Amino acid sequence: MSAYPGQDGLRTPLKVARGNGASGTGVHHWWIQRVTAIALIPLSIWFLFLVGGLLRATYPEVLASIAQPVHAIFLIVLSACLFWHGALGLQVVIEDYVHTRWLEVTLQIALRFGAVLAALACVMAVLSVWLTGTGYY
């Protein structure tokens, strides 16, 4: 008889546990959420100022602003962090409140598709404005 549940013969408790748990990846979600949060602190404050400065801007002025290399790079980093952070948050909301299994899995997959699609679309939009110049419209 074994002192540990699931242990029989020569198998140690570690052997039984291995592969059945977080395996060291359990804190990945927590860490990425924090890292993107820290990145979003300066990025979102910068974004508020950017939008505030563009309120009365014409379309060519908006394009010129996006096409500034510093603005373009910050917008790309912002897009990536924003949708990554948002997807991690909505993932937990779905985990917490959607208890119908098929619906939960469907929403989780749709969330990932949507987040990657939106982030990529933002990055491509900024790149196209930045790299094709501002006068092509």
Added chain:
Amino acid sequence: MPNTRPTSPHLGIYRWRVNMLQSTLHRLTGIFLCLGALLVAWGLIAAASSGAAWNIFATFCGSLIGMILLFLWTWSLLFHLCNGIYHLLHDMGQGYGPARRDREFAPVYWKAGWSMIVLSVVLTVLVWLFLVLHMTGGAA
């Protein structure tokens, strides 16, 4: 398949604390900000598409419903930002722990919680005051 996993006790069993309001608002503003992120995506894609597409986006933002949404998004962002920084301090163990949660032991905890809400509202008003002045006052 019915859910057979254990569920949390009903919220009514807990004594009310300000962190419950912070937690709820943090989650609600987070969900709402995800919709705001889609607006950012719309704006960037419209800018990359054409002047006509940008005008549709700009007209929406300038409409009454657009302005109301932008105001709510501003507050949501500023609350999520303030409370998020506070949350990061909690993550580092600052001001966190059983003794600190109770009003008798640590009134500071309650003040800090309420101040996140007050601060976010004040900042939102300041941002919009600046925007209104910027829109109406010419060079700002």
